[in-house]
Amino acid sequence: MRITCPFCGERELGEFTYLGDAKPVRPAADAGEDVVYDYVYLRDNIAGVMSENWYHGGGCRAWLKVTRNTLTHEISAVEAAAGAGARQASK
């Protein structure tokens, strides 16, 4: 598996760290126990196309949003994750 970083180009997997499903959003501090439990522990664990967070620690150190098929490892899109890096990239 190789990931094409929008900043650095195509790089081998070993440069990246995985942080899991990009979908869950951290709940508000007063969201309540059920919502927090759901966010921390439960997973969709998708078999198919999934949107994920990866960190390019061995390169530009940006957070990336990677669209990948968990059944085949095929990567269909990589973009900068929201934040300063993303704004930089879209200039």
Next chain:
Amino acid sequence: MKYSIFSLARAALSGHKNWQRTWRDATPKDRYDVVIIGGGGHGLATAWFLASEYGIRNVAVLEKGWIGSGNAGRNTTIIRSNYGLPGNTGFYELSMKLWERMEQDLNYNAMVSQRGVINLYHSDAQRDAYARRGNTMRINGIDAELLDLAAVKKMMPFLNFDNARFPVQGGLLQRRGGTARHDAVVWGYAHAASGLGVDIIQNCEVTGFVRDTNGKVTGVETSRGRIGAGKVGMAVAGSSSRVADMAGLRLPIESHVLQAFVSEAIKPLIPGVMTFGAGHFYVSQSDKGGLVFGGDIDGYNSYAQRGNMPVMEDVCEGGMALMPMIGRVRLLRQWGGIMDMSMDGSPIIDKTPVDGLYLNAGWCYGGFKATPGSGFVFAHLLARDTPHEEAARFRLDRFRTGAMIDEKGQGAQPNLH
């Protein structure tokens, strides 16, 4: 059929042409008292104990591929009961005791080999942690020995003892640990369960649940038609989330790939199972002479049943750090399996919130050793509707209540186990 010294001799002397089939390949009936989804070690062991221990024989095991095509046939075959946390200690020892009588119980040679499992330590802190775990085991009547450097040198003189970063200081040894032939475990349970009337149905994928007006599960939809069931037990390892999803359940589980490696055959080298405490590397030698080894999971969600290069490199580096001479040995084969990584690294054996549906999941990469114990306690739960005392902590709601069993002490991140 029953194996004996005479039946073995007869088959051998007639050129191995007259072996009989060892289990019936059944066609599905309309209804069973218990339907087990998943024909891996756990599903088949559950069926065997339901029939042999709890007297429930109208049981079917449904397997989407062939039995043992999942992790049961993909693991590195290590069995041990060197766990330190309440919940785990007793359960894995129950399983170990069942390994020790499995071949007699099943009338099948599973090549259970108690060649010993040693976990090496490389620092004072690690020694203390292992000493504590060993003491916990001994208090619970489980064998454990803390070896110093001299004892390890005597046992495995070929290790790299001059490693400046990770000097070997000693190890925690469980002599009763070892390995078993994984395929034979599956075939043995199938052989014995089928003999008691259990239907083993291959090429039968569960595609949905049948539920009554109250939401209770009353059967399953399969690629071979609808099958009614008094109760349904899931033991589908890496597919737990996908099957639970058909019943509207979300689980505290992520599916990850773990790779295994086998080298070309070499002369007998490694006496038992050995783990490298400074990195993540474990190795044993098969009876054919190949080194069987593995390490970390690949570290991202996957259902692909194959891994990637960075972990291969990392595992081989771990091996080289311990035994530099294996750099001359060629890698023969490599493969991956999909495990359901639970959020604390421990299994879940429980009723689900859906009436009639029972869950056996979250074995991470340590479930082979659990095969007999898992079958025993899951059969207990299915038969009695109460958890077996040695599995009472493997609850589905423990993440909500905070009663987690975090053996590795690495927090609630499945990719850390």
